[in-house]
Amino acid sequence: MELLVPTVSDIVFKYSWSIQNYKKTVAKNSLIDSSSFDLNVNGIHSSWNLSIRFWKGPEGKRITNPVVLCLNMLNCSVEEVEQAKIRFQFAVYNANINHWEYCHVSRTILELKSTSDIISLGYRDLSIVDRHIKKTGEVMVMVKIQIIQCESERHSLSQDMAKLLKHPRAADTKLICAGMSNEEIPVHASVIAARSDVLADMIVPVVMENNGEMNYRYVLELPELSRDITEELLRYIYSDHVDNLDTLVSQLLSAAERYRLQGLKELCERNLIETLTPENVASLLLIADEFSCDALKRASLAYCEENAMSINKSFAWKIMEQVNPELFNEVCEAGMGSSRSSNIDDSELT
Template sequence: MAGNSSGTELMVPTVSDVIYRYTWNIRKYARNTHKRDSFDSPPFEFNINGILTKWNMGIRFWKGPEGKKLPNPVVLCLNLLSCGISEPEQIKIRFQFAIYNEEIKQWEMCHVSRTVLQLQTTQDMLSIGYRDLSILERHIEPRKGDVSLFVKLQLVQTEAERNSLYQDLGRLLNSQAGDIIICCDDGQEFQAHTDILRCRSPVLAYMISLKDENNRLDLHDMSGDMVQEILRYIYTDHVDNLDTLASSLLAAADRLKLPGLKVLCERSLLETITPESVASLLLLADQFNCEPLKKAALAYCEDNATSIKKTLAWKVMEIVNPDLFMEACEAGLGSSISSNLDSLPSDTDLNSLS
């Protein structure tokens, strides 16, 4: 559907039925970064229901205090190069970047971004959005130095958005006209619909079969914010606050048997790996059997062995999951973490935290 010279027009019930994907392979990226100030993809066109758009992706570099180009993070951009449309129309645009991890042979997904545009016929370039992205050794093809990126792009006409299934179900959830009340640990309560809950989660279906005579379902180990996002996902397949709740929602998704929510959380956490967080994410991935997250965290350990921080999580891992600790060391940390554990809290200190 997309390419350097794509001119095919698709006729579909609504624009929102189609998600485009454009893959950009940057040849010899590793060899050319010191020579070039920018990279731009070939233009690609989408023509659907009479809306003709031309796009490209670009990479720009930040500069340090002395004006020197910084290799990371780069700025990955999505640009609308031109648009042809019979009459101006408001369109919602959703897009998501990803970068290919050559070591684990999987795409590392960025967060979904959204914006609203008044589309009209124009030949002027418009920047739609950007994000900072670190291009590390694991992303570089070892023989040729290539880097692969892609963008998923969805155009949503506002009328179609307003009448989509997920919007209708979202309004149903917000109507507070359900037949069961869900009670949270902070006193918040939400109304929901037993048939929808049963269809989405076998665990909730079983809990509903045991509900009390007042049609109340107790989730007293979850906060209202957590339950609100779980219900939003159950009704609409969307989550609004993944950036702050991904770890907690991952555990809840595993417990409630919501595999789609678990995947969303895992993808979000892939983007948050840092020297300070990698140990905690390894523990989380191992506990809930998130193999892509675990592989990405181990690859991060290998690439960033010298910058891994000596956090409490490493001490906890060595005590409660020594096999995982050894796996991390074998991935590239060597004895660097183990040799520094003396500076971390002792077992007595750990016991005092419990």
């Protein structure tokens, strides 16, 4: 176990698991568990392990590739029950280029309490192929874990503002979203206007109406946004937090750019940078260019340079070459190899 970021509040741990004679181990064992490892941070004492489990095919036969890599908390000891955010990321070692291949970052919220019950925090399908197997037959997998305690956030401005969104008795604005559904959310004009000058200009006065429940002085129409996206956008506007960034990041990035919410845009960029893989780097470069995400673009170009040998010329590269040749040439110059062609037939674009 290795301490990566020695900060006071957010400490990231790294645990690497070496699986010897991987092919034979997987073939002979239906349950594979790593040794346990301990995390002790800010009064939280816990033990963890990694495990490999297997899916079954339609005929009930065990599938050995991909495997299911699981993160488990074996036990926990705390003085008082408290809520915490758990952030983790799996990786598998590429033995051909001596580089870790990272999976997407996962997040969950867990009520931490003293227990000896095993809790599975999450899993990821993981394909183990020849490039991951060393000449000795060994395979290396790894997990990064971050426990973020929520106690310090209680009674903070962001927490109290989030409560204001949940209890909108003083709301003076009717936000209408979700297209033809015309779903309504009560909000506060002063909060919205303070966070976005674009949204401020979209708030218009209405004739005072009394439906027996709520009086509105203003209306804000966002028909292009779904209810889910609108709720996450409001959560950020009121509290600087987003709960479902992993699943809604592309839509939220678009909204952040449209309504000039720079802080939300930076959150989205950081999230996308964490998900860079050989398969999606071309798509993320196109997103970075479309929304002027400088940090994401720099990270993606650096990723291309560092991982040139493992990046395949996918359909997204052909799209880039056709619709954004300047970006394509910039990537090639960053070290994507001597070939300046995506090597995909133009007919595939149809």
